[in-house]
Amino acid sequence: MQKVSLSEDLEFNDHKPAVKALLKTPYSSEVRILIKKDQLMKEHQAPFPIVIEVFDGAIEFGINGENQILNRGDIITLDASVPHDLKGITDSIIRLTIHKQDTIERINSIL
Structure with missing residues (x-):
């Protein structure tokens, strides 16, 4: 068990989003x-499907040039290789679930 x-x-971070790996599962x-x-x-783009949860705050989430607002509690999924971007509407906490073969280094390279 992990907690x-x-x-x-x-x-x-005042200059860029702060990314932290919290835990790994199988x-x-x-x-x-x-x-x-x-x-x-x-x-x-992510090389594998992802799940995004806005734990707190609000973001503007762009998918293929279309923006939608995601608020606290919203959860979405994206298939692999779907272009997307995001912008903070407020200071926000986001939970990102990535495939076990994906890496935090890839995410940091986006920033």
């Missing part, structure tokens, strides 16, 4: 993204 917290030890990795208001993660 972590999405809401403890929050360290927002199937996936759980990643926390802290994004401040108006910060942007430029368009990118």
Whole structure:
């Protein structure tokens, strides 16, 4: 058993989203993204399907050029290779579930 917290030890970065690997399972990795208001993660693609949960706050989530607002509690899934970007509407905590073969280094390379 592993236990972590999405809401403890929050360290927002003034210059770019803060990404932290929280835990790994045999199937996936759980990643926390802290994004401040108006910060942007430029368009990118994941090599495997992902799940995104807005744990707190609100973000603008762009998929193939169309933006939608995701608020606290919203969860979405994306298939592999779908171009997407995100922007903080407010300071936000995001939970990202990635495939076990994906890496946090890939996510950090987007920033």
